[in-house]
Amino acid sequence: MLRADLPDDLHSELEALARHAFRALGLRDYARFDIRLSSGGTLFFLEANTTPSLEPLEALALSARWAGLEYPALVERMLSEALGRYEALPSAKRPSVRVDLPTGPIELEIPEGVHVPPASSIDLAGLLDVRQGEDVLDLGCGSGLLSIAAAKLGARHVVAIDLDPGRSRPRRRTPIGTASAARWRSVRGPGMSRCTDDPLSKGRMSALM
Numbered sequence: 001m002l003r004a005d006l007p008d009d010l011h012s013e014l015e016a017l018a019r020h021a022f023r024a025l026g027l028r029d030y031a032r033f034d035i036r037l038s039s040g041g042t043l044f045f046l047e048a049n050t051t052p053s054l055e056p057l058e059a060l061a062l063s064a065r066w067a068g069l070e071y072p073a074l075v076e077r078m079l080s081e082a083l084g085r086y087e088a089l090p091s092a093k094r095p096s097v098r099v100d101l102p103t104g105p106i107e108l109e110i111p112e113g114v115h116v117p118p119a120s121s122i123d124l125a126g127l128l129d130v131r132q133g134e135d136v137l138d139l140g141c142g143s144g145l146l147s148i149a150a151a152k153l154g155a156r157h158v159v160a161i162d163l164d165p166g167r168s169r170p171r172r173r174t175p176i177g178t179a180s181a182a183r184w185r186s187v188r189g190p191g192m193s194r195c196t197d198d199p200l201s202k203g204r205m206s207a208l209m
Helices: 008-024 059-066 071-087 119-127 145-152 178-182
Strands: 032-037 043-049 096-101 104-109 135-139 157-162 184-188
Touching: 008 032, 008 043, 032 059, 059 071, 096 119, 096 145, 104 145, 119 145, 135 145, 145 157
Parallel strands: 135 157, 157 184
Antiparallel strands: 032 043, 096 104
16 A cells, blocks of 8 residues: 655645545544545545544554554544543443343343343344253353343342453343242353353353353
8 A cells, every 4th residue: 555645735734634524524533535536536435434444554543654654553542532432421320221031021230341232132132942840051141231131030049250340240130030030040251060060060041142
């Protein structure tokens, strides 16, 4: 990839138009525009790539280098912008999300560092085919939505595993019932040998999620 050799006035016009397009589209942090220059000197913006490759030798990183920003500084700037937005968030109560399952609605309290369940996970929770008395392993439980849905469907044991300690015990505001709560089991970290009194330790699981 070669840097375009543009006259200073055209380069300034291109930079100004790119900044204007960036703001007009409501973008943030970084983006890459595909632009063509006609033989008559007119700039045509073809598209905005809002998630360009971050490889060190791809267009975004090379453009930053040509502008005087080396790759480590580029990454540092992006992380700094994101961190600034995160720190500016109000430290109010944890967000919660209501999910209507076939077995009834639940309200999940989302702990810090855990993503709100996406629409695909919510759809999957409503389609789970877990039968009464089955033993279920939720590998990478995240918010715990699928584990709770399995328990509400009558699973005998639900084992929730996640590498993140904050995710291996889902918070739920709506009770799932005494029987379901008694079946609950959570494990932190990659090791599965910590659960010695559930079907996981004996290698017997009916369903893996």
